[in-house]
Amino acid sequence: MFKKITILFAAALFILVSNTILVASEGPGGNDRKGKYTYRKVYKACSEAGQVESATPKISPANKTMAEWKAIFEAKKFNEFGCEQHWAALSDEDVLDIYTYFYGHASDSPSPATCN
Amino acid sequence: MKNNLTNIMLLVFLSGLLLLTGCTPGQTAKTAESQTEDRSWMFHDIVDAEFVKAHMDIPMPANVMLIDSRPYKTKFIQGHIPGAVSIPFSEFDQKTNLLPQDKSALLIFYCEGETCKLSHNSARKAEALGYKNVKVYSKGYPEWVTLKGNYPSVSAEQVALMISENKALIVDSRPKQAKYDKGHVPTAVNIPDTQFDELKGKLPRDLKTPVVFYCGGLDCPLSHKSAKKAIEMGYTDVSVFSLGYPEWEKLYGGSAPAVAAKSGGVEGAIDLDRFVSILANNPESIVIVDVRDPDEFAKGSFKTAVNIPVGNLEKKINELPTDKPVVFVCTTGARSGEAFYMTKDLKNSLKEVYYVEAGITFKGDGQYEIKKPKKS
Helix, strand or coil: CHHHHHHHHHHHHHHHHHHHHHHHHHCCCCCHHHHHHHHHHHHHHHHHCCCCCCCCCCCCHHHCCHHHHHHHHHHCCCHHHCCHHHHHCCCHHHHHHHHHHHHHCCCCCCCCCCCC | CHHHHHHHHHHHHHHHHHHHCCCCHHHHHHHHHHHCCCCCCCCCCEECHHHHHHCCCCCCCCCEEEEECCCHHHHHCCCECCCCEECCHHHHHHCHHHCCCCCCCEEEEECCCCCCCHHHHHHHHHHHCCCCEEEEECCHHHHHCCCCCCCCECCHHHHHHHHHHCCCEEEECCCCCCCHHHCCCCCCEECCHHHHHHHHHHCCCCCCCCEEEECCCCCCCHHHHHHHHHHHHCCCCEEEECCHHHHHHHHHCCCCCCCCCCECCCCCEECHHHHHHHHHHCHHHCEEEECCCHHHHHHCCCCCCEECCHHHHHHHHHHCCCCCCEEEECCCCHHHHHHHHHHHHHCCCCCCEEECCCEEEEEECCEEEEECCCCC
């Protein structure tokens, strides 16, 4: 009995880990390296326009989970970020890149973002 | 009995004499044989290296042709006397159109040294065609490359091989704006001959590193001038790609950046195997910019790396060199990737820019470990 439970637990753990890796590796399909640069560029421009105090973004990908970022970006609700005009000026490709950056470095992703 | 004793003593004396002079009956016979060796295969007009040098110039005079009779692929490509034209003996009859029209022109044939018959046979064929001033430099290429101050010329195929193996520094000796900026051999650094003294610091530190100079073809003396200067500096493996950029363009097309620092598939990412090879063989051929913070850089980085933290890169972006590929590095590819896109965005004129998309662990003293990313 104990042996069966152990096997079932191991199988469940395997499926959970596999799915997590699969979901993380699939991602939104944009360019996360470019997304990181574009995201920072938005904030720099926004700061220069006097709309935010700091040119360094306050929101990090590690602030939320992959599912949370998915919900935000699929709904295109970017008000939490501020700098609405700058977000509105971004192309769909730029938004996808930023989404890929956030999703790929979310708190529950295989490589959560650090301060760098 | 007395006669027998005298004969024996004479025999012993002669044997001793032979031993003292180091001769044996076999050797004596061999010497005699070599003296009477058949040298009739040799051409009747043999010249030495001094004669060849006295008749060479860059560009070669119109009434002089230096002809390499060795096979093209296995010999000529790898090295030949500068200014020489390749007419392998085996293809002589098909390539007579390469010979000068003027039958009084000086033709100097050479091949692979004194036992090589190819140049002699070619010279006879040229004479049979009516050429009146035909010579053979019988000591040929093996002697030429060993004479002080001489250097070989290499072909485009050899330059391409050297680039792919990252074992040589390729130097473009032409003017920067007028020529180099409009197109150059991939990975070549630009040291215009007129600025050689000012820019010679771009040459590798190791004097044994192969260095290949090139310029605008057979009529261009700049690469030869620079090659001589490099030899005077102590470089021991100097060669010239005499046919230069026009030949490269003909064979491989125009300037194609990044043959050495080629892309690794992901946009902007350098091919990791190539990067490791460059680090091992020719790190001076690229500029490595470590974009981590100064405290991280202080603990260890690549030996030739410079530190520009990604946060400061925008201010210093105009300081990035334009004559070598720039490769950004950090520990994961995150900051170096950001540096890459920043450079593409703010200084798009910089064509050869890459970053390392991999995990790098710096161990101090220039030691490192690179792990390929799982996702690419």
